[in-house]
Amino acid sequence: MLSDVRVIELSAPPTMMAGRILADLGADVIVVEPPGGARGRRLEPFLDDQPGLERSLTWQALNRGKRAITLDLDQDDGRALLADLGRGAALVLEADASVPMRFPETVVRCRITPFLSTGAKADYAASDLIVMAASGVPGITGHPDRPPLFYPVPQSIMEAGAEAAIAALAALWARDNDGLGQAIEVSARLAAMMSALSVPIVVPAGNPGLQRAPARQKLAGVSLPGMFACQDGYVLISFAFGPAFGPMTQRLMQWAVEQGCLEARFGTLDWPTAPQQAEKGSLTAADVQAVVDGIAALAARHTKAEFGASARRLGLLAAPLMDMRDIDVSPQYRERGLWSAPVALGPQGPAVADPARFAQFSNYTIDVKRPAPRLSQHTLEVLDKDLGLSPLEIQALFVHGII
Amino acid sequence: MSAPLAGLRVLDMGWVMVGPVSGRYLADLGADVVKLESARRVDPLRTLGPFKDGKPGLERSISYHNLNAGKRSITVDLKDPRGREAILRLVDWADVVIESFSPGVLETLQLDYPRLAARNPRIIMVSTSLLGQTGPHARGTAGVGTMGAAMSGASLLLGWPGHAPCGTYGPWTDSVAPRFIVPSVLAALHRRRSTGEGCHIDVAQAEAGIQFLSPAWYQYAANGTVPQRRGHAGSPLKAPEGIFRCAGQDRWIAIDASAGGAWRRFRTTVGGGLLDGAFDTLIGRLRGREALERMIGQWTAPQDAAAVEQLLQAAGVPAHVVSSASDLAADPDLTEGHYRRIDDPVVGEAVIEGPRFRLARTPTCETRRGPRIGEHTQAVLRDICGYDDAAIAAMQEAGILR
CATH class of the missing domain: 3.30.1540.10 (formyl-coa transferase, domain 3)
Incomplete structure (x- = not known):
């Protein structure tokens, strides 16, 4: 769909997801790295837990489908070659320190910064941990009696990169209209705040702050847990009320009664209006505790897969907590076509399926055109074919450490 | 200079979060977004807080304003053939349709993609649900983004070894999925400009979540290690x-x-x-x-x-x-650069979030309030669908516009 769009990605961790989405949608994405390799190549985890510029699995995951060249942008020749490359590009992606050079006015230049570049924290030193701390997400994730929780996979680079893809493509639409590019700025902190959901607007709306808690919901004063242990792991079970989701709770209770885990009266109770009944006192704390215990017993009798199947059959607000192995063997993801053809992880590495197809299109298929590029893999190709440099000139650039 | 998507027309049939957030991106970027609602089956987001000053009310949800800023709202009964025809006239008008019904519902309503495309071949339609429209588990899986988080592998990654997992804060995939929906729509629009082709885009919210965890997938697929929750913030490869x-x-x-x-x-x-x-x-x-x-x-x-x-x-x-929530409310990076004041006839002055990016030449729209239920029904039926006052009154009389 973007086959006529060339993207130049001055690689930094937050640009990687942006370039990947654009490549998945068909763009020709050329990654520009310093001769020593992009920072993204040093991100954990590593293939077989052994470090190496071609062994970062985070790099592999976020750079599939792209080509890569090296250019030393601290040297005049590096910047001149980038400028030449820029003339054929629609979009340039960059992060952190902006490269001090001009592109033609037809280029959309999208820059990701940790905090707003015009704001009070513009000069803040940052990293994934810092941006996530500022997002409001960890502050609300976990238990009140334990420290805030962070994802073990860096999230600010995902949030910022995906946000940048949106902004860049909106500017591409404007460029399609009038042929002009522009400068875009994406704040990683603002992007990451999206996953804090309504937390940023709670206090400005005149409400007290929120406490960190895994289950914020209470009924008749009893906390309603969200996670229950099952035979081979955990399942998520949500208790929801009201006209939209209350019937799903009703069906859960009926099933628990059928399974002998709950007294019959809880199957016939009107669950959509349970909060009102608790308020009136007709649904007591002892009742709610009995229900929570009954649902725990129900979960304990089943495996994740069994529970998932029942949740689908009955229409419950419940789902198995899947790990990567479960995702691998899930017939849903497999038959639907989430996985690309296997992608090779370097010349000696294994080939792995990639969950590339984030969307299914009626007349387009996301496919991985090539694995993540090795360092400088496409330098010769781009300098020769795209920029028309001679073999002698290319060797000279290498001798001078420019490529 | 006008906003980048000025002139683009969007019918937003989503509810709660994923569809509406996708629609809000397009509204901020200048599109005319008409949101379909129902006063009988109210968007659950209207019943979820935070509410202005903690007082509940269907028109008091600040979350609703936050995700539906700048849209117009119409209420039309899709089950009635006359209501359905009104929606088809909106499809004639629209460039983009977004829907987040449970898989199969639109077929029952005879408003699925083949029917919409027959009416308007240039339409770009997005369907989004927890597991998508296809695959053995797609039908029957309906619910909320906490389930999407569970099935994407995220929920299990948050917690402490030896303790039950804590799960994500809230319906995590609701914030992730729009980031894959909107680029897909914009790419399809770019292609349509040269080929005239519309398309159907099917985004499974759990699959969107997996994208944000792709390093964990590669760790499993390449090294055979199933990533686990580790509790401790920060990397074991860094100190401090x-x-x-x-x-x-x-x-x-x-x-x-x-x-x-x-x-x-x-x-x-x-x-x-x-x-x-x-x-x-x-x-x-x-x-x-x-x-x-x-x-x-x-x-x-x-x-x-x-x-x-x-x-x-x-x-x-x-x-x-x-x-914390209180820190965000007082953070100068946000109070100066992100929060926006809106004025709404029901809640009065309130604060919602602005866009998360700045476009220098074609700036995003000024942040506006969200609509009241059905606020623009009459205007949209008249100006877009081409009904005259008598026809609108007849539909009103028949109870279709609620």
Whole structure:
């Protein structure tokens, strides 16, 4: 769909997801790295837990489908070659320190910064941990009696990169209209705040702050847990009320009664209006505790897969907590076509399926055109074919450490 | 200069979060977004807080304003053939349709993609649900984004070893999925410009979640390691990197001072035991991690978290308070650059979020309030669908416009 769009990605961790989405949608994405390799190549985890510029699995995951060249942008020749490359590009992606050079006015230049570049924290030193701390997400994730929780996979680079893809493509639409590019700025902190959901607007709306808690919901004063242990792991079970989701709770209770885990009266109770009944006192704390215990017993009798199947059959607000192995063997993801053809992880590495197809299109298929590029893999190709440099000139650039 | 998507027309049939957030991106970017609602089957987001001043009410949800800012709202009964025809006239008008019904519902309503495309072949239609429209588990899987988080592998990654997982904060995939929907729509629009082709885009919210965890997938697929929850903030390959308790209840500072320059500035700022030569090198800090973290914790414990943030940032050390809801509300980065004031006839003045990016030449729209239920039904039926006043009155009479 973007086959006529060339993207130049001055690689930094937050640009990687942006370039990947654009490549998945068909763009020709050329990654520009310093001769020593992009920072993204040093991100954990590593293939077989052994470090190496071609062994970062985070790099592999976020750079599939792209080509890569090296250019030393601290040297005049590096910047001149980038400028030449820029003339054929629609979009340039960059992060952190902006490269001090001009592109033609037809280029959309999208820059990701940790905090707003015009704001009070513009000069803040940052990293994934810092941006996530500022997002409001960890502050609300976990238990009140334990420290805030962070994802073990860096999230600010995902949030910022995906946000940048949106902004860049909106500017591409404007460029399609009038042929002009522009400068875009994406704040990683603002992007990451999206996953804090309504937390940023709670206090400005005149409400007290929120406490960190895994289950914020209470009924008749009893906390309603969200996670229950099952035979081979955990399942998520949500208790929801009201006209939209209350019937799903009703069906859960009926099933628990059928399974002998709950007294019959809880199957016939009107669950959509349970909060009102608790308020009136007709649904007591002892009742709610009995229900929570009954649902725990129900979960304990089943495996994740069994529970998932029942949740689908009955229409419950419940789902198995899947790990990567479960995702691998899930017939849903497999038959639907989430996985690309296997992608090779370097010349000696294994080939792995990639969950590339984030969307299914009626007349387009996301496919991985090539694995993540090795360092400088496409330098010769781009300098020769795209920029028309001679073999002698290319060797000279290498001798001078420019490529 | 007008907003980049000025002139683009969107019918937003989503509810709760994923569809509406996708629609809000397009509205901020200048599209005319008409949201389909029902006064009988109210968008659950209208019943979810936060509410202005904590007082509930269908027109008082600030979350609703936050996700539906700048849209118009119509109420039309899709089950009635006349209501269905009104929607088809909106399809004639629209460039983009977004829907998040449970898989199969639109078929029943005879408003599925083949029917819409027959009416308007240029239409770009997005269907989004937890597991998508196809596959053995797609039908029957309906619900909320906490389920999407569970099935994407995220929920299990949050918690402490040896304890039950905590799960994500809220319906996590609701925030992730729009980031894949909107680029897909914009790419399809770009293609349509040259080929005239519309398309159907099917986004499974759980699959969108997997994208944000793709390094964990590669770790499993390449190394055979199933990533687990680890509780501890920061990487085992960095020291010091993590969060440390400060003075007051539940106050924390995140510090990343592992890299050479940041470490030297940090140890000079903190002094004391950190000056020990054993911590000169990264290997020394990794081996002495426990003692190092204990000393840092002793240094932060009596201090105000915001003061530590300012002190360390002034020294060039990456640090930030682990922000609470109250911290976000008072953060100058946000109060000056992100929060927007809206004025609404029901809630009065309120604060919602602005866009998360700036476009220099074609700026996004000024942030507006969300609509009241059915606020624009008459205007949209008249101006877009082409009904005259008598026809609208007849539909009103027949109870279709609720």
